[in-house]
Structure formats: C-alpha cells, structure tokens
Amino acid sequence: MGRRDEDAPLTGRSADGGSSRPGWAELAIRRLATHSPLGSAERAAFAALAAQHHDVTARDLIVREGEPTPRCCLLVEGFAGRHKLLADGSRQVVSLHVAGDFLDLPALLLDAPDASVSSFGPARVASVARDDLADIAESYPEIARALWRETLIDAANAREWLLNIGQRDAYARLAHLFCEMALRLEAVGLFDGGAFAFPVPQQGLADATGLSPVHVNRVLQRLRADGLLHLRGNHAEIPDRRALAAAGGFDPAYLHLDRRR
Amino acid sequence: MGRRDEDAPLTGRSADGGSSRPGWAELAIRRLATHSPLGSAERAAFAALAAQHHDVTARDLIVREGEPTPRCCLLVEGFAGRHKLLADGSRQVVSLHVAGDFLDLPALLLDAPDASVSSFGPARVASVARDDLADIAESYPEIARALWRETLIDAANAREWLLNIGQRDAYARLAHLFCEMALRLEAVGLFDGGAFAFPVPQQGLADATGLSPVHVNRVLQRLRADGLLHLRGNHAEIPDRRALAAAGGFDPAYLHLDRRR
DNA sequence: CGGGGTGTTGACGCATGTCAAGTATGGTGG
DNA sequence: CCACCATACTTGACATGCGTCAACACCCCG
Numbered sequence: 001m002g003r004r005d006e007d008a009p010l011t012g013r014s015a016d017g018g019s020s021r022p023g024w025a026e027l028a029i030r031r032l033a034t035h036s037p038l039g040s041a042e043r044a045a046f047a048a049l050a051a052q053h054h055d056v057t058a059r060d061l062i063v064r065e066g067e068p069t070p071r072c073c074l075l076v077e078g079f080a081g082r083h084k085l086l087a088d089g090s091r092q093v094v095s096l097h098v099a100g101d102f103l104d105l106p107a108l109l110l111d112a113p114d115a116s117v118s119s120f121g122p123a124r125v126a127s128v129a130r131d132d133l134a135d136i137a138e139s140y141p142e143i144a145r146a147l148w149r150e151t152l153i154d155a156a157n158a159r160e161w162l163l164n165i166g167q168r169d170a171y172a173r174l175a176h177l178f179c180e181m182a183l184r185l186e187a188v189g190l191f192d193g194g195a196f197a198f199p200v201p202q203q204g205l206a207d208a209t210g211l212s213p214v215h216v217n218r219v220l221q222r223l224r225a226d227g228l229l230h231l232r233g234n235h236a237e238i239p240d241r242r243a244l245a246a247a248g249g250f251d252p253a254y255l256h257l258d259r260r261r
Numbered sequence: 262m263g264r265r266d267e268d269a270p271l272t273g274r275s276a277d278g279g280s281s282r283p284g285w286a287e288l289a290i291r292r293l294a295t296h297s298p299l300g301s302a303e304r305a306a307f308a309a310l311a312a313q314h315h316d317v318t319a320r321d322l323i324v325r326e327g328e329p330t331p332r333c334c335l336l337v338e339g340f341a342g343r344h345k346l347l348a349d350g351s352r353q354v355v356s357l358h359v360a361g362d363f364l365d366l367p368a369l370l371l372d373a374p375d376a377s378v379s380s381f382g383p384a385r386v387a388s389v390a391r392d393d394l395a396d397i398a399e400s401y402p403e404i405a406r407a408l409w410r411e412t413l414i415d416a417a418n419a420r421e422w423l424l425n426i427g428q429r430d431a432y433a434r435l436a437h438l439f440c441e442m443a444l445r446l447e448a449v450g451l452f453d454g455g456a457f458a459f460p461v462p463q464q465g466l467a468d469a470t471g472l473s474p475v476h477v478n479r480v481l482q483r484l485r486a487d488g489l490l491h492l493r494g495n496h497a498e499i500p501d502r503r504a505l506a507a508a509g510g511f512d513p514a515y516l517h518l519d520r521r522r
Numbered sequence: 523c524g525g526g527g528t529g530t531t532g533a534c535g536c537a538t539g540t541c542a543a544g545t546a547t548g549g550t551g552g
Numbered sequence: 553c554c555a556c557c558a559t560a561c562t563t564g565a566c567a568t569g570c571g572t573c574a575a576c577a578c579c580c581c582g
Contacts (some may be wrong), residue, residue, distance in 0.1 A: 058559095066514070084424045087510055092424040106417065109410045114417045114515050141399065148409045149370045155416035156367065156375045162419060163345045163353040165427050166471030170538070201560060210427030212539050217562065233547080233560090249348055253327070254375050319527090431570075462528065473571050478530065494529095494579090 024051035024074055024126035031100050034187065034258045035153065036146035045136045045143065049128045056119045058199070063104050063117035071127035073103040078123025079199055082115040083207060093208035095157060096181065096200065100188045105151050108134060121199030121234065153256045160254040165210045168249065170219045173209045175248030178229055180255065182238055187257050198236040223247075285312035285335055285387035288361050295448065295519045296414065297407035306397045306404065310389045317380045319460070324365045324378035332388040334364040339384025340460055343376040344468060354469035356418060357442065357461065361449045366412050369395060382460030382495065414517045421515040426471045429510065431480045434470045436509030439490055441516065443499055448518050459497040484508075 022030075025046040032038060053076065056062060062080060063069060080097040094115055097103060107113040108130060137144040164176050181198070185191040202220070206213040223229040228244045230237040238244055283291075286307040293299060314337065317323060323341060324330060341358040355376055358364060368374040369391060398405040425437050442459070446452040463481070467474040484490040489505045491498040499505055 082420075084420065086424065086428050090428045092427040094420045094423045106413045109406065110413055110417070110517065115420060138402065141402070141405075144402075144405060144409075145370065148405075148412070151409070151416065152367045152371055152412060155412065155419060156371070158416060158419035158423060159343075159345065159355045159376060162355045162422055162426065163347065165423065166353040167347050167351045203560080213560095214540080214562085215538055218538095221562090256371065464528085475530085475572080476570055479570095482530090 022076070023053070024076075024128055025049060027074055027076060027100050027126070028102075030188075031102070032143075032146040032150060035256055036142070036149050038142060038146060042140050042143050042146075045140055049132050049136070051126050051128050054125045054127070056123050056125060058119060058121050060119045060123075061116060062119060062123075062125055063107075063113050063115075065114060065116040066112050068112045069104060069107055070130055072105070072108060072130050072133045073117070073125050073127045075099055075101050075103055076124040076126045079120040080117055080123055080125075081120060081200070081204060081208065082117050084115050091207045092210065093204065094161070095154070096177075096208060098181070098184055098188060099190060102150060102154075105147060105154065108137070108147070120201070120204055156254045156256065170209070170211050170215055171222060172248050173211070174205065174216065174219055174223060175228060175244050176250050177205070177209060177248075178236065178238065179241070179245050179248050179250035179252075181236075182241060182244075183252050183255060183257065194239060194241070195235065195237040197234055198231065199234040283337070284314070285337075285389055286310060288335055288337060288387070289363075291449075292361050292363070293404075293407040293411060296517055297403070297410050299403060299407060303401050303404050303407075306401055310393050310397070312387050312389050315386045315388070317384050317386060319380060319382050321380045321384075322377060323380060323384075323386055324368075324374050324376075326375060326377040327373050329373045330365060330368055331391055333366070333369060333391050333394050334378070334386050334388045336360055336362045336364055337385040337387045340381040341378055341384055341386075342381060342461070342465060342469065343378050345376045352468045353471065354465065355422065356415070357438075357469060359442070359445055359449060360451060363411060363415075366408060366415065369398070369408070381462070381465055417515045417517065431470070431472050431476055432483060433509050434472070435466065435477065435480055435484060436489060436505050437511050438466070438470060438509075439497065439499065440502070440506050440509050440511035440513075442497075443502060443505075444513050444516060444518065455500060455502070456496065456498040458495055459492065460495040 025043075029038060029043050029046050052071070056078075062073060063082075065084065075097050077099050080101075080103060081093040082095045082097070082103070083091050083093045085091055097117075103117045103125070104113050133147075137147055164173050168176060182191055182196070185196050190196055200208075202216045203213045205211075205220075206216045209216065211219075220229070220231055224231070226247075227239055228247055230239070244250075286304075290299060290304050290307050313332070317339075323334060324343075326345065336358050338360050341362075341364060342354040343356045343358070343364070344352050344354045346352055358378075364378045364386070365374050394408075398408055421441075425434050429437060443452055443457070446457050451457055461469075463477045464474045466472075466481075467477045470477065472480075481490070481492055485492070487508075488500055489508055491500070505511075
C-alpha cells in the first residue's frame with residue numbers, strides 16, 4: 001500500500017538549479033554544440049531557462065509512455081533507458097542514455113512520448129518547462145535547428161539499432177552496443193582509459209538487444225574470455241577497442257559525434 | 262561493361278512537373294497537413310519550389326547511404342524501402358515507404374543520409390533542391406516545424422520497428438507490419454476495401470523483419486491459412502483487420518495519423 | 523522460348539529461448 | 553556487526569523457432 005513509485009513519474013527529491021554541478025543549460029549547450037553552431041545569444045537564452053533537478057533511484061520511472069509531459073528532461077548523471085512495453089510484459093529498450101543526453105525531445109512537438117524512460121541505477125535529471133523550451137526554439141531559429149538535428153541523430157541511432165538487432169548475432173550485437181557506449185561516454189568525458197561505470201544489469205542488456213538474459217550472460221562470458229570486454233558489477237572495461245569494434249562491425253558515423261576530431 | 266544502375270542513384274527518366282498527376286508540392290502539403298497546420302503562405306511557398314520527377318524501375322537505387330544528396334525526394338507512386346547494409350551483405354530494411362512519403366528528410370540537416378533508399382517495383386519519385394527546401398524552412402517557421410514533426414514521426418516508426426523485431430515472434434512481426442501498411446495506405450487512399458497493391462517481394466519482407474525469406478514464406482502461409490492475410494504476387498488482402506491487429510499486437514498511435522478521425 | 527526474379531517445399535542443424543536451481547552481492551535494519 | 557532480503561549473476565539440461573541448403577516450380581517479360 002502507499003503510492004508506488006510507478007504511479008508518479010519524477011517523484012524523486014527535487015531542488016532548483018542552485019547546485020555547483022553543471023545544470024540543464026550548460027549540459028544542453030555542450031551537447032548541441034557538438035553538432036550545431038550556437039551563438040552567445042542562443043547560449044544566453046538557454047541559461048535563462050528555469051530548470052529543476054531531480055534525484056532518482058534505480059529503476060525509477062522518469063517519463064511515462066503516452067502521458068503528455070509538461071517538462072523536458074535531460075540526464076545530468078547516471079544511466080537511463082527508453083523502452084516500450086508489449087502486452088505480455090516483454091520490454092524493448094529502444095535507446096540507452098548517458099549524462100548529457102536529452103530524454104524526451106520528441107515530445108516537444110508530438111503530443112505525448114511514445115516510449116517510457118527509466119533509470120538504471122541512481123541518476124540525476126534536470127528539466128525545463130516544455131513551453132519555455134518551445135518558446136526559445138521559436139525565437140531563435142538556430143536553437144530550433146540544433147534541437148531538430150539532435151532528434152535526427154536520435155533517429156539515426158534507432159535505425160542503427162534496427163540493423164544491430166535485425167541482422168547481427170548475439171555476440172556482435174553486444175559488442176556493437178558496448179562500442180557505442182564507449183564512444184558516447186568518451187564524448188562526455190566518462191570513458192577513462194578503457195574503463196567506465198556501467199550500472200545496466202544483464203536484464204537491461206537483454207531488453208536492449210532482444211535477447212534473453214541468460215543468453216546475454218553466456219555471451220558476455222565469451223566476450224570476456226576473448227579479452228574484448230570485462231563486465232563486473234557496475235564496471236565495464238574494454239582492453240582493445242579496435243578488436244571490439246571489429247567483432248561488432250561497428251562504424252561510428254551514425255553517432256554524428258564531434259567532427260572536429 | 263556499361264554503367265550499372267547501382268553506380269548512379271536517380272538515373273531514371275526525368276521530367277519536370279508539367280504532368281497532370283499530383284507533384285511534389287501537392288503531396289508534401291497533403292502529408293504535412295495531416296499533422297501540422299499550414300497556412301496559405303506556406304502552401305504557396307511549397308508550390309513555388311521547382312520540382313523534378315523521375316521514373317524508376319524495380320530494385321533501383323534512389324538514395325545512397327553516406328553520399329550527400331543535393332535533392333530531397335518524395336515518393337509519388339509505388340513502394341520503396343530504406344535500408345542499411347552489413348559487411349557480409351545482409352540487409353536491414355529500416356522503413357517501408359508508400360506514395361506521399363518523404364524519403365530522405367534527415368539529410369536536410371545531417372551531412373549525408375544514413376541509409377540507402379531503393380524501389381520495390383516500378384515507382385515515381387519527385388524531388389526538389391535541398392537548399393530550396395532548407396530556404397523555405399528558414400523563412401517559414403511553420404514549415405520547419407512541420408518538417409521537424411514529420412522526422413519525429415519517422416523516428417517513432419523506427420522505435421516501433423525495434424519493438425517489433427526485438428520482441429515479437431515471426432508471426433506477430435509480419436502481422437504487425439501489414440497492419441501498419443494497411444493504415445498508412447488507407448491514409449493516402451490506396452487501401453481499397455481490404456485490398457491493396459503490394460509489390461514487396463518476400464525477400465524484402467525478410468529484410469524488413471530480420472527473418473529469412475523461407476521463414477517469411479512459411480509464416481505467410483500460416484497467416485493465409487488462418488484467414489488473416491492473403492498475399493499473392495503483388496496483391497495483398499486483409500479480410501479482417503481487427504483480427505490481424507490482434508495477432509500483431511498492433512496499436513496505431515505511433516503512426517500519428519490524422520487525429521481528426 | 524528462355525531466363526532472371528520469384529515463390530514453395532523438405533530435411534536438417536544451430537543459435538537462442540526456457541525452466542529451474544543455486545550462488546553471489548549489497549544495502550538495510552536490528 | 554550480523555542477519556536478512558531483494559536484486560543480480562551463474563550454470564546445466566532441454567526445447568524450439570528459425571536459419572541454411574538445396575532443389576524445384578512458377579511467371580512474367582523480353
């Protein structure tokens with residue numbers, strides 16, 4: 001009894017942006033600037049938005065599919081996944097998210113999010129009012145273009161996942177997923193010398209790859225035996241990225257990461 | 262010897278918009294108006310664009326992955342599929358397209374398309390210069406929003422396909438695919454009393470569902486035996502849409518079709 | 523007529539799923 | 553500091569959906 005967490009998305013502890021950690025605006029600007037030019041006026045517009053911060057615990061629901069959200073979320077810290085449910089209870093994770101990722105940008109123009117979002121492990125979320133964000137997108141065409149481009153990259157990601165799930169076997173599928181994670185984490189400074197925190201449980205990996213959890217387990221053991229990927233608890237290590245990329249048939253073009261490199 | 266079709270996308274017969282059939286502008290407006298309000302100024306801006314028309318034959322390449330396109334395409338007639346290739350030659354179709362669909366909108370803001378597009382059966386494509394389209398999107402915020410929304414729906418589609426391929430068995434997967442086709446074809450007036458033209462070969466269905474062609478064949482026979490779907494040559498018939506939707510666990514919300522219904 | 527693209531069928535194998543039990547692990551309260 | 557519990561991970565035996573291979577039949581189109 002009592003209200004279940006599931007009944008109310010974003011019920012975690014809330015606080016306004018006064019903290020010392022980077023807030024919504026800083027992270028949003030940093031992310032968008034990796035692919036779109038943003039002038040000082042645009043940056044100021046972001047900074048002027050009123051943001052809220054929420055702490056969530058493991059397996060907390062952040063956004064609920066089909067339920068219109070008045071706020072637009074960005075992951076400040078931790079990991080999250082967007083997922084869709086089937087009537088029989090099976091779950092497909094359609095994207096994994098790391099610090100700096102927008103979580104529900106599609107809901108800016110569509111009536112309701114088409115997938116739920118929940119946390120893997122404890123996480124921190126920042127949000128701004130949907131209308132506020134829509135307003136500055138209307139006032140600053142460069143911001144609209146940047147956000148649009150961000151959603152296009154998100155879509156490209158989904159298409160790559162389709163290729164991954166539809167055509168690759170379990171071994172390559174997981175290798176590919178971890179190649180993507182490594183690169184995206186590196187882009188936000190969370191990939192440290194081949195290792196990174198990774199609180200997604202094997203059940204979560206199973207939901208993301210369309211495999212069963214026990215098969216995920218066995219394949220992870222093979223990857224470890226082959227020296228490609230060491231996953232222990234919440235810690236991942238990739239001794240040889242090139243080898244892992246080869247095993248996963250990984251080509252990072254679809255991520256559209258900073259082309260300055 | 263001679264140049265292969267594959268070497269040059271969009272090499273089909275070309276003609277300017279003088280024909281009596283609906284052109285780029287009419288179709289684009291009709292499509293966008295199903296989800297976004299467009300004033301007369303916006304409609305006029307579309308109508309003023311210089312469009313080209315191309316006829317392509319079966320299995321023709323229309324857009325090539327990774328190759329920047331100076332033109333933005335829309336399918337006027339026939340069927341097409343967007344697909345990505347793997348090194349070993351296996352192919353994943355990431356979306357199917359019917360008359361009235363945009364084929365490479367993501368390339369408007371991204372440097373190059375992340376998937377190829379080719380025709381299933383003979384088809385007709387209309388295109389406008391990418392820069393022209395970008396220009397009117399910049400001049401008319403409502404057009405930009407409409408196009409953005411269109412790409413968001415495209416992305417929602419990809420996520421639904423992820424769910425389909427990742428979690429459903431072959432039987433439900435194909436049922437779901439045909440439910441989607443039926444609804445989208447109906448939206449453009451090509452679904453006639455439970456039947457429609459469908460020139461996608463079983464190999465194409467296999468590439469779209471992540472199944473092998475022979476398994477697709479067997480499952481189609483089961484669907485036919487169960488009275489859910491009759492596929493013969495280029496002709497599809499759905500005697501009982503409700504039953505097919507039940508078999509596929511189909512919920513049309515993700516298509517974001519005209520909410521006036 | 524001929525031949526490429528198709529659809530169909532059967533025999534067989536394997537990647538992956540399922541079921542079930544057992545072992546860590548880690549946070550929490552006594 | 554320990555007992556406890558939920559969550560996570562691991563393992564083995566077994567089942568099966570789907571893939572593979574290899575023919576063969578079909579058609580439309582040229």
